[in-house]
Structures are given as C-alpha cells and as structure tokens.
Amino acid sequence: NRHKFWETQPVGQFKDIGDTSLPEGPIEPPTPISEVKQEPYNLPNLYEWVTCDIDSEEMCAEVYNLLTNNYVEDDENMFRFNYSKEFLRWALRPPGYFKSWHIGVRVKSSKKLVAFITGVPARIRVRDNVVTMAEVNFLCVHKKLRSKRLAPVMIKEVTRRVHLENIWQAAYTAGVVLPTPVSTCQYWHRSLNPKKLIDVGFSRLGARMTMSRTIKLYKLPESTVTPGFRKMEPHDVPAVTRLLREYLSQFAIAPDFDENDVEHWLLPKENVVDSFLVASPETHEITDFCSFYTLPSSILGNPNYSTLKAAYSYYNVSTKTPLLQLMNDALIVAKQKDFDVFNALDVMQNESFLKELKFGPGDGKLHYYLYNYRIRQAVLASELGLVLL
Numbered sequence: 001n002r003h004k005f006w007e008t009q010p011v012g013q014f015k016d017i018g019d020t021s022l023p024e025g026p027i028e029p030p031t032p033i034s035e036v037k038q039e040p041y042n043l044p045n046l047y048e049w050v051t052c053d054i055d056s057e058e059m060c061a062e063v064y065n066l067l068t069n070n071y072v073e074d075d076e077n078m079f080r081f082n083y084s085k086e087f088l089r090w091a092l093r094p095p096g097y098f099k100s101w102h103i104g105v106r107v108k109s110s111k112k113l114v115a116f117i118t119g120v121p122a123r124i125r126v127r128d129n130v131v132t133m134a135e136v137n138f139l140c141v142h143k144k145l146r147s148k149r150l151a152p153v154m155i156k157e158v159t160r161r162v163h164l165e166n167i168w169q170a171a172y173t174a175g176v177v178l179p180t181p182v183s184t185c186q187y188w189h190r191s192l193n194p195k196k197l198i199d200v201g202f203s204r205l206g207a208r209m210t211m212s213r214t215i216k217l218y219k220l221p222e223s224t225v226t227p228g229f230r231k232m233e234p235h236d237v238p239a240v241t242r243l244l245r246e247y248l249s250q251f252a253i254a255p256d257f258d259e260n261d262v263e264h265w266l267l268p269k270e271n272v273v274d275s276f277l278v279a280s281p282e283t284h285e286i287t288d289f290c291s292f293y294t295l296p297s298s299i300l301g302n303p304n305y306s307t308l309k310a311a312y313s314y315y316n317v318s319t320k321t322p323l324l325q326l327m328n329d330a331l332i333v334a335k336q337k338d339f340d341v342f343n344a345l346d347v348m349q350n351e352s353f354l355k356e357l358k359f360g361p362g363d364g365k366l367h368y369y370l371y372n373y374r375i376r377q378a379v380l381a382s383e384l385g386l387v388l389l
C-alpha cells in the first residue's frame, strides 16, 4: 500500500526491512539552520497557522474542545480520549519546551481551530546513544476536514520548527501502521468497575458468570499492603531519579531522565499523574516506585454514562517489593480514587504481572516510531522503556 507522504520522509521504509547493511542511527545529516525553510509551509487558502499559547485559558480551552470532539477513537467508536486541560498543560510544558512547537490551524474567516500538532523536547536513549528528540503528539484534524492531506502539512511544519531548534530526530506512537514501527506493543486492561465496563459494552459477562460473581472476581483490598508505601514528595526527586535511571538503563529505548525531568513528569499532580514509592521504614532507602497517569475518555452514544475514568500505567521500578505486589498496590490506590479501569502496555517488565493481576488483552496495538533514526533490529515490547502520553 502506497504511503505517498511517508515514502518521502527520512524514516525506515518498508522496502528496507531486513536490509542489515543499512547502519543504525540518523538517516539524514542535520542541515545548517540557515538552510532550514524560514517561513511556514503553505496551507490551503482558507486556513492559517496559529501558535497555541496553552498558558492562555481561552487558547487552552480551544485546544481542549478540538481534541475532545475530534481526537482518537477506538475502532468501535465506543470511546474518544478526553485529555483534560491540566493534563495538556502538563504534557506540553516539560523542561525546555518550545511554545512554537504547539501548532494550530485556524479557519481564516471564522478563526475556528480545526487542527493541532505538538512537539516537546526529550532526551531519549536508543541503545547506547542519547539523542535529543521531539516527542510528537496530539496530531488532530477536525472530523469535517479529514482526507484532505492536511496531516502531511502539519507534520512537515512541526518538523520545520523542530529543525529550527537544531533537533533532527523525533519519537511518536500511533495505533496505525506507518513506515516503519521500531516496536509494537499491546494494551492490557484491568477492570476496577466491572459493572460499568459491562454496561457500556466494553466487557461482557463471562460464561456461567453472574454480575455479582464478576464484581467479586475484580474486588481489591480497601488499602495497600506494602509497608512503607507512600505518595512521592518533592524531597524524593533525587533518590527517585537515581532509582529510575538505573532501572531504565536495561531497556533498548528509554528516556534519559534527569532530576528536572523527574520533578516534572513524576511528582504527583491531582487529576494528572499519581506516583508512589516504597521507603524502607528502618533505613528510609527508596527501593520501589510506581506511577500512573489520568486520561479519561468520553463514552460515545451511551445514555447512562458519559465518561470513563481510566488510569494508565506510567513508570514502575521494583528492586525489593515484588513487582506483582507493587502493581497490586497501584490497582488498590486507583480503585480508591474511583478509576473504572487501569490500563497498561506490555512494555518493560509489565508482562510479568498482567495476567496474574487479572488484566485482559485489548484489541488495540500501539506502534512506536522514530523519525530520522534507523534501528537495525526491531525492539521487543519488553525492551521498550518509553511511555508516551
């Protein structure tokens, strides 16, 4: 199948799969900043670029509304991601972020926001090389403007603005297959509110199972079981950074987090990200860590429910507490916070707890991509240490 746009891009091409003569690393060399296209790409006449200042309440609300009505839906159109405004402000303003990488498209006449794409800078290690990349996300074209080849222009424009900051690689994920995934992983779901998941039609009552039997099957203790399990606090940042860096070093692709990154991405933020650690009561040494982010979804076309409260496994480290027990405590806290479901990818060591903690496999796959960076050998899900929002 022809990828007329992606075949023009410095990404692994399907025709090159298996060609081990191609070296691992950047596909194209950087160009001098003076040779980067200085002016924005041309949009169709009716539209104009707008740099979205998400600090502005009004602009952030416009972005939120565009995504709430036009962002990613599952294949059965049962759910649509409903990223909150505080989540978007968190996701788009990490250390070193560029406002110019928060790119919108308006209709010139009505000023209506009809498309969006973002990048944030991140240091990502690919095997032994730490590369400063753009993490590209929130690509969205209004439903009424689909299939007009707007996405390639959005992608070329964010690429141009990233190049202007002398950054030449990117990382992104998608549910669609494009040239060419560096890895593919699978979503798994752990019911916390099985009745709601059955009522909305996501889950079905098992054979020979009653609703009350199903509720009992997924029941969790009222409180966590690990001694020393507590919320992460600001003073924990140095120790959590050390723990996380050591843990992530085992994976082929992983963020190269420093203390500023850990402070931003992993300190608890209400309704955005929750993080916990296990500190030894005697030595106060931090031995384990777990975290999940809050990403609700709109429930489409259901008379009784409008929102699914979903928690997504983020970064977890176990060095003393068994990962199974640590993640069960994460489930217990998520249930305490009234989440309906706890989702996890089969990345890192997640596969070791999924079945035992009663996660079920989703039907969606998530493909990981690198832009302008070839890797010779595909990476297994268990070799992936990167979670994108």
Ligand SMILES: CCCCCCCCCCCCCC(=O)CSCCNC(=O)CCNC(=O)[C@H](O)C(C)(C)COP(=O)(O)OP(=O)(O)OC[C@H]1O[C@@H](n2cnc3c(N)ncnc32)[C@H](O)[C@@H]1OP(=O)(O)O
Pocket (backbone or CB within 6 Å): 002, 003, 004, 005, 006, 007, 070, 071, 072, 073, 134, 136, 137, 138, 139, 140, 141, 142, 145, 146, 147, 148, 149, 150, 151, 152, 155, 158, 159, 162, 163, 167, 168, 169, 170, 171, 172, 173, 174, 175, 176, 178, 371, 372
């Ligand atoms: C050095 C820095 C580099 C920075 C940039 C790095 C790269 C970043 C890349 C972006 C990473 C984003 C990551 C991210 O945000 C997380 S994945 C979520 C993407 N967003 C959605 O699914 C929201 C709902 N869908 C839409 O809004 C539209 O369907 C979109 C906008 C998706 C496509 O709009 P459309 O009206 O349906 O389609 P046309 O405009 O007619 O364009 C068709 C072309 O677009 C290609 N396409 C379709 N979906 C894509 C996707 N998810 N990634 C990349 N490409 C995608 C498609 O293959 C075709 O090209 P081809 O003919 O070659 O096959």
Ligand SMILES: CCOC(=O)c1cnc2ccc(OC)cc2c1SCCC#N
Pocket (backbone or CB within 6 Å): 072, 073, 074, 075, 079, 080, 081, 175, 187, 188, 189, 197, 202, 297, 308, 310, 341, 343, 344, 362, 364
């Ligand atoms: C109940 C389990 O499914 C989801 O939590 C969910 C929620 N909202 C979505 C919105 C768009 C969507 O598009 C792929 C999927 C979902 C999913 S399943 C994949 C995410 C996970 N885990």
